[in-house]
Amino acid sequence: MRSEELVGRTKRNAIAIVRLVETLQKGMVTDVLTRQLIRSSCSVAANYRAACRARSKADFTNKIGLVEEEADETIFWLEMLVESGRIGIRELGSIIEESRQLAAIFAASHKTARLNR
Numbered sequence: 001m002r003s004e005e006l007v008g009r010t011k012r013n014a015i016a017i018v019r020l021v022e023t024l025q026k027g028m029v030t031d032v033l034t035r036q037l038i039r040s041s042c043s044v045a046a047n048y049r050a051a052c053r054a055r056s057k058a059d060f061t062n063k064i065g066l067v068e069e070e071a072d073e074t075i076f077w078l079e080m081l082v083e084s085g086r087i088g089i090r091e092l093g094s095i096i097e098e099s100r101q102l103a104a105i106f107a108a109s110h111k112t113a114r115l116n117r
Helices: 003-023 028-050 057-083 092-115
Strands: none
Touching: 003 028, 003 092, 028 057, 028 092, 057 092
16 A cells, blocks of 8 residues: 555544544543544554655654554544443444554554564
8 A cells, every 4th residue: 555545544534533523422531532532543644644754764663653553542542432332333433444454554564664674
């Protein structure tokens, strides 16, 4: 997959999460969980974009490692919303599936980058 495609996918996923969050009922717990979710999903998009502009293989490896961590954290916050009863799994639609796919892509990319370094 080309980096431009992943830049678009990560950004679209972050936007979908922002839109989802706007539909949820407000409350202390929901606000905390969704704030973290927005931060991590936007971080995936922003940090992947930065990784694409890495100055060296070592820089790319470090940045893609951060993207992998943030992608996994995004899944964690989505799971927390579901498991705490704030949203149903069906309501997440394709967001959780896309988040899992992105996390898998970045985990594989990080592994490859470490091996090729």
